[in-house]
Amino acid sequence: MRSSRTRGATGVALSLALVAGVLGLAAPASAADLPAPDVPPGEVASSNIEHLSNNPKNGALQGTGSDIAFQGKYAFAGNYDGFTVYDLSDPEKPVQALQVYCPGSQNDVSVYGDILVLSTDSSRSDDSCDSTTRPATEKDAWEGLKVWDISDPLEPEYVKAVETACGSHTHSMAPTKNGKDVYVYVSSYSPRSSFPDCQPPHDLISIVKIPADDPAGAELVATPNLFPGGGYEGDASRDASATSGCHDITTYAKYDIAAGACMGDGILMDIKDRAHPKVITTVRDTENFAFWHSATFNNDATKVVFTDELGGGGLATCTGEYAPELGANGIYDIEKAKKKGGKNGKELVLKSYYKIPRINDDTENCVAHNGSLIPVEGKDLMVQSWYQGGVSVLDFTDSSHPTELAWFDRGAGVSDGGTWSTYWYNGYAYSNDLGIGFDTFDIDDSIDGKAKTNLRSLNPQMQQKF
Secondary structure, rough: HHHOOOOOOOHHHHHHHHHHHHHOOOOOOOOHOOOOOOOOOOOEEHHHEEEEEEEEOOOOOOOEEEEEEEEOEEEEEEEEOEEEEEOOOOOOOEEEEEEEEEEOOOEEEEEOOOOOEEEEEEEOOEEEOOOOOOOOOOOOOOOEEEEOOOOOOOOEEEEEEEEEOOOOEHHHEEEOOOOOOEEEEEOOOOOOOOOOOOOOOOOOEHHHHEEEOOHHHHHEEOOEEEOOOOOOOOOOHHOOOOOEEEOOEEEHHHHHHEEEEEEEEEEEEEEOOOOOOOOEEEEOOOOOOOOOEEEEEEEOOOOOEEEEEEHHHHHHOOOOOOOOOOEEEEEEEEEEOOOOOOOEEEEEEEEEEEEOOOOOOOOOOOOOOOEEEEOOOOOOOOEEEEOOOOOEEEOOOOOOEEEEHHHEEEHHOOOOEEEEEEEEEEEEEEEEEEOOOEEEEEEOHHHHHOOOOOOOOOOOOOOOOO
């Protein structure tokens, strides 16, 4: 699935059909060897979280639901066929305000001011919204970033396309301190010698500069090599990926820092010079992590939660067959490190792992995926998607002893693929499900009752201090 640089409904269905055997991992002798799921097939259960509403997929956007970004009273929800704008005026019952058809997986989405950016990581006939699928072996096939002007959120205007090497699986914004320019770090991976626009070793990211007052002026400005030594070589015996670019980067512009989840490596970067990021430190987990997928800082940038997407999003790792350290979060403290010459650098120190404690059915893909902080002062709280493992609220204030505070879980057969991304925004948690649409949740006030609810925007891969 990763080798074709696709993920979602098709890839998940394939992985569920083949289960662990296709990935070279040990599978149980039979389903009878596994304990019964905590939430039976066809049922729904939760603790300290209430499901308020669901907006089903409809119209032209029947593809896989992906990422979400927020601005003002609107949520922008990605879909492999385009994106949907939801009006959150009644936050408990979002209203679909607009659909934009523009196919090109994953359609990872971010917003900043009047700018909306979409990632295209599937080879297309051209950069238009009328494009069709083309093989990545064809030189004139297109992949990259699409830039939109959303000065009127309900009439978005597609203004620029920027082609990037190996496409754009995900992207992360890094605005300058004065807000005049937005730099976009483009993550992509899985090069192949037969792909003319995605040649090995591809140890780089692409950087696109977008003038805040002229989105049509977007241009590629740099392709820095983050792994001049080649990165982790991978380990086929445990389906651990080699490093060839990054899967996702989370920026924290206030602190001029970014965390990269780069397949085989986790990294911290200094991004003070936005166009020339520098790797500060690299960390590997050659025992438990298989695919470094995403990262979330705590509010004061002293910790990072990295996720391990073991199996690429299609594997049932929550059945009791896999150890709690596999397909989990790795919680790292950012500590000072002495370097040669007496200068203080930084290093990532592993403190613990976190995986949802519930047992799933062996047909349910379940692994750590996208989440965001809940802005409660003095605490490190995070709401997170686990595909068919559902939604989990995590307290990692004590990074050595993370605990679950709330959860929501649909049993097998309710959702085909589960929840991709769950983010907290102004009092509610919103989730984009691969198969059944856009969900709204209310977390118990004992957990988020003191959270700040005056956020003007939220891009979870572009963190802002609360």
